[in-house]
Amino acid sequence: MKLGIMQPYIFPYIGYFQLINAVDKFVIYDDVNFINKGWINRNRILNNGRDSLFTIPLKEASQNKLINEIEVNWDDNWKNKFFRTLEQCYKKAPFYQDVLPIIEETFRDEGEVVSKVIEKNIGLTCEYLSIETEIISSSSIYQNNHLKAQERILDICLQENAEHYINPIGGLELYDKDFFETQNLKLSFIKSNSIEYKQFKNDFVPWLSMIDVLMFNSKEKIKGFLNNYELV
Numbered sequence: 001m002k003l004g005i006m007q008p009y010i011f012p013y014i015g016y017f018q019l020i021n022a023v024d025k026f027v028i029y030d031d032v033n034f035i036n037k038g039w040i041n042r043n044r045i046l047n048n049g050r051d052s053l054f055t056i057p058l059k060e061a062s063q064n065k066l067i068n069e070i071e072v073n074w075d076d077n078w079k080n081k082f083f084r085t086l087e088q089c090y091k092k093a094p095f096y097q098d099v100l101p102i103i104e105e106t107f108r109d110e111g112e113v114v115s116k117v118i119e120k121n122i123g124l125t126c127e128y129l130s131i132e133t134e135i136i137s138s139s140s141i142y143q144n145n146h147l148k149a150q151e152r153i154l155d156i157c158l159q160e161n162a163e164h165y166i167n168p169i170g171g172l173e174l175y176d177k178d179f180f181e182t183q184n185l186k187l188s189f190i191k192s193n194s195i196e197y198k199q200f201k202n203d204f205v206p207w208l209s210m211i212d213v214l215m216f217n218s219k220e221k222i223k224g225f226l227n228n229y230e231l232v
Contacts, residue, residue, distance in 0.1 A: 003162035005029050005138070005153060008067060008118035009039045010056055011103075011125075011209040014225055015168065015192040020126060020133050021226045022190060023166055027156060028122070030068040030115035031139035034061055041072075041114055043209035047089050049202035054082060058114060068115040068139050079107060086211075092200070093215035102128055103211065115139075125210060129219055129226070150175050157185055166190055166231065188231040195225050 004023035008030055009016060020026045034040060041056040057073040086103065090096050106121040119137060126133065144155045153175070157165050164186040167175055172189055180187040196204050197216050205212075213222060 001025065001160065001162050002164045002166060003027065003157055003160055004166050005156060006168065007032060007035075007040065008115045008122075009043070010041055010114075010118050011043050011106075011121060011211050012039065013043075013207050014195060014210060014213050014222075015190070015207075015229075017125065017129070017131065017210060018192060018226050018229050019166060019168060019190050020122070020135070021131050022229070022231075023133060025134045025136070025160060025162075028115065028119055028135065028137045030119075030137045031066050031145060033063055034065050034067050034070055036061065036063055040067060040118070043211075045086070045089055045209055046199055046202070046205055046212050047085070049200075049205070051205050051208060052085075052089075054085070056114065056117075066139075068113055068137070070114050072112060072114050072117055074111070082107075090211075090215045095215055095217065099128075099211070099214040102214070125214070128214075129222055131226075150179060154180065154183060154185070158183065164188065169232070191230045191232050193228045193230065195228055197221070 002023040003025050004019045005027040006016065006019065006029060008028050041058055042053060044051040044053050057075060057078055059071045059073045061070050102124045105124055106117060115137065123135060138156065142156050142159055144152055147155055162185065165180060166188050169189045169191045175187060177187045196206065199205065199216055
């Protein structure tokens with residue numbers, strides 16, 4: 001069984017979904033400390049040919065809190081502004097009408113913690129793309145907060161009886177293949193290959209939010225992107 005684990009990120013870049021698609025079960029690592037100015041509640045879209053950052057407002061966000069303890073600060077003014085921006089940026093994109101319901105449903109409910117909003121968004125996106133990987137949150141099952149770093153990751157793998165753990169390429173310096181092999185567990189890192197597609201008549205801006213990928217590409221083309229990676 002192949003297992004992947006990542007912190008929750010809102011509308012993450014396509015590499016996140018490559019990892020989900022590459023494994024049998026994907027764990028949203030939501031009971032770790034929040035990172036200020038990270039990608040949990042922020043991402044980038046295309047605006048007039050350039051990348052533009054958007055940020056979902058949160059209530060009392062702090063690196064002293066776990067991700068699943070922080071609520072979204074729902075604000076109608078923010079929502080209205082965000083959707084106006086999306087319309088300005090993507091209304092003429094070929095798949096705007098197909099993708100907009102995913103975004104609307106993501107932000108429909110109020111009073112939720114940010115990790116649940118992200119979990120819902122990831123689930124909706126996977127459903128749209130027919131990705132059938134099982135997705136669960138780390139806070140719902142493992143009860144191993146006393147462990148740290150790769151020991152905690154290893155414990156989750158052992159609880160799931162995983163044979164192969166796949167991590168984002170950024171973990172090359174954090175995780176030791178020999179350490180995992182002592183537990184009969186294969187460790188690989190997923191490395192995205194170059195992905196490029198037409199963004200109106202602009203020069204291509206890479207690695208934007210999944211929103212951008214969905215707006216400009218058919219489901220069939222995105223499925224090809226999902227397999228455009230190497231395991232190292």
